[in-house]
Amino acid sequence: MTSIPTTGYFHDGTPQSRFALLWRYRELAWMLAWRDIRVRYKHSMLGAAWAVLPPAAMMLIFTFVFNQVVQVDRQKLTGSEHLPYALFAFAGLVPWTFFANGLTGAIGSLVSNRPLVTKIYFPREVFPISALLSALVDFLVGMVVLVVFGAVIHFQNGQWQFHPSLTLICLPIVVLVQVTFMLGLGLILAMANLFYRDVGFLFRSIIQLWMFITCVIYQLEATAVWKRLLIHLNPMTPIIRAYRDCLLHGRWPFDLPFLGAAAVSVIVLLAGWRWFRLREHEFAETI
């Protein structure tokens, strides 16, 4: 019979009590995120500009490819006649960069904090959470730039009008769904990577592929069955589309695929979190 120690936190507490424990460590999660951000930009000349430059560079590349090299019909590409492709792409690339960077950080978060994992106890969820937080800060900078970019196009380009509409209030909900999905996935993958480092390597390849099956740089119209499957099985597609809906198109983003993605995200988070707590006691000796 294994007795459960009252010290440490290896008890089968209810999710509520676990959440209360995590809540107590919220400052630590921020501190670790702050450390990551601070260290990331400390010795760079451009500093926080690096939060925006990678998606901006990708936007320029894809704009060049689709407008100059292959010349794809804008209506087909973006689903709108007047929306400039650059803005369309940037609105997808900013949340996607958040997804890719946040998850990459979360996956390595336990392994890269080995001294803390093996020497100090606090709920281990703090590591992936802080990795997501530090990516979230970059994301928010990106969103500000996106809005500025939209405003510039609004005033420069007479064709497309940036309608500040009520749908903007949906934005926090879209972000919340994305964070929920990322956190669930991040907990599972960070833990898996601690046991088998293959996970991290594999993820780096998969995330590239994933971007192309998600409608980040083009609109995915769901007519064929396999395409619909792709949309419904991949929560990121409705999420990215929801960003564009409420930011660029002035549409309410809550269609069925988005609600499906939200449901999947919640399930992934609850399952991932539970799994994480079940295996947490092995982290210190395995890492």
Next chain:
Amino acid sequence: MSNRSDNPAITVDHVSRKFSRGDKRQPLRGAIDRWFKRDVMSTHDDLKAHEFYAIEDLNFHVAHGEALAIIGPNGAGKSTTLKLLAGIMPPTRGTLRTSGRVSALIEVGAGFHPDLTGRENIYLNASVLGLSRTETRRKFSDIVDFAGIEPFLDTPLKRYSSGMYARLGFSVAVHTEPEVLLVDEVLSVGDRVFRAKCMDRMRSFLRKGVAIIFVSHDLTAVMGFCDRAVVLDKGRTTFTGSAIDAVSHYHHACTPLDSDIAHERIRVQLRRRDGRTALSFDSRERVSIECDVPYVKSADALFLRIIRLRDQQLALQTCATPGDSNGIEQAGPSGRSIRFDVTLNIPPAEYGLQVALAPSTIDRNAMSWRTATKFMMRGSSTGGGIVEVSPTFAVTAM
């Protein structure tokens, strides 16, 4: 936390902890099995081939305001015990209970980042140890004062000396106001002054009712600081009792590297030729130095020297090793008696007789000597120097 006086702050009840040798990662098939099962290792007594007990059936309790030492050789399970108490890993069997905020000083400066400044690292480290920003801000100047790094607050940590690094880490840790403090060999860093400061700080914790578990190889510190001690060897408890008894038990049972304690127990007597003990002698007198030496496994040689107290001049140095005719190898289990017969050709002065028990292979400059006794040489000297030559004069006319 309720009923402070009645409940022990720390209770360790029949705790065992199993480990696997080598890596626990298994081939994929086993891994898939494993991942869906809650318990990986059997909790039965039978060990699989690759398993061993790092801790076996450990029992102790620590009251509020009490310091308990855990001593033992490397690999005895000391750090594992602390990790179990800190909640870093669960025990295989048994229960551990602690009351109140546990602060584990298992590593100084956990979470320190070399690129951040001292100031930034204080906030980071404090938060890792469970302090809120407001609390840290309130204690900030205390932390800086204690560490004595004020001029380097805005210097990146990578430019710190290792002593400064350790002082900063310790300083943050002792400002967390724990109710249970686990200290693992972190005091071995830092200079004497800082160590004394740390010990003071920990004593004041004790007065406030903090329970401390102190893991150290510094046995003098253990005896000076702790009331009780547990001696571990290969995961098993070999002794529980007063710190002083535990240290002497450890010396007998284990292979001590530090024979300070044995030193304290060397008895030295000086005898004249007629067998009477004395503490003052005439120049060139034949004297027997009798040493009763406790048995210490690794310290096989007794070193002996005579120092002139006035100027710390070395007058004589000798040693008895197992090969000598002094018969050190004939020691019984409780020790042996070694007799040196010397003629004291030294000028009148006050002298100290110093002894050291150490391996015969020790670097002679690195030995720590203890003055066992002092004695006088009588008479009036005709010259200076350290050897009394007692010249006779023959004067002839030229």
